[in-house]
Amino acid sequence: MTRPRIDVLISADDIAVRVEALARDIVADMPGEILVVVILKGSFVFAADLIRALERVGASAQVDFITLSSYRHGTSGGAVQVTHDLSEDVAGRDVLIVEDILESGRTLAFAGDHLTRRGAASVRSCLLLDKPEKRRVAVEADYVGFTIGPEFVVGYGLDLAHRYRGLPYIGVVAGENDDV
Numbered sequence: 471m472t473r474p475r476i477d478v479l480i481s482a483d484d485i486a487v488r489v490e491a492l493a494r495d496i497v498a499d500m501p502g503e504i505l506v507v508v509i510l511k512g513s514f515v516f517a518a519d520l521i522r523a524l525e526r527v528g529a530s531a532q533v534d535f536i537t538l539s540s541y542r543h544g545t546s547g548g549a550v551q552v553t554h555d556l557s558e559d560v561a562g563r564d565v566l567i568v569e570d571i572l573e574s575g576r577t578l579a580f581a582g583d584h585l586t587r588r589g590a591a592s593v594r595s596c597l598l599l600d601k602p603e604k605r606r607v608a609v610e611a612d613y614v615g616f617t618i619g620p621e622f623v624v625g626y627g628l629d630l631a632h633r634y635r636g637l638p639y640i641g642v643v644a645g646e647n648d649d650v
């Protein structure tokens with residue numbers, strides 16, 4: 471099987487440095503117990519590094535997971551669905567949503583509403599990547615790792631048709647972005 475060329479956009483070293491800085495910013499704002507809500511699947515690698523960075527800076531964090539998927543029908547946009555829900559009670563908790571990438575904003579807007587409806591005391595969000603040019607819904611993240619262009623990226627948890635999640639860096643698949 472031939473592997474397409476993947477050009478490095480953000481190196482593993484640059485990601486590691488940025489994750490430590492994000493953890494410091496988060497703990498400064500959230501000194502109490504944090505409930506980290508990881509949006510699967512794309513965020514599991516980022517979340518694994520972020521919760522260890524939070525521990526190093528003295529934060530107290532618990533972790534829960536939710537699986538969301540979006541269905542896109544032509545140009546009519548995408549409805550977000552819960553395919554696997556949280557296992558913890560979020561009522562009264564200070565929640566930090568951890569997500570891989572903010573594109574249209576539909577996933578983050580849905581997750582924020584979902585947690586607010588469940589009675590979270592506060593909801594913040596930490597996104598590894600932000601593609602502001604692709605936004606369709608008015609939503610912004612509280613903490614952003616890197617702002618990037620509209621190109622499709624893979625690695626560090628992000629996939630293209632379920633591949634490349636294990637790459638240690640963020641990369642662009644050569645030839646994949648002609649129609650983006």
Ligand code: IMP
Pocket residue numbers: 512540569570571572573574575576577578621622623624628629630
């Ligand atoms: P949004 O709901 O449009 O903001 O989309 C966010 C979701 O789309 C993310 O959780 C990713 O799963 C997926 N996604 C958006 N852009 C990319 C990309 O460049 N690479 C891989 N997945 C992406």
Ligand code: MG
Pocket residue numbers: 509510511512513570571
């Ligand atoms: Mg995702």
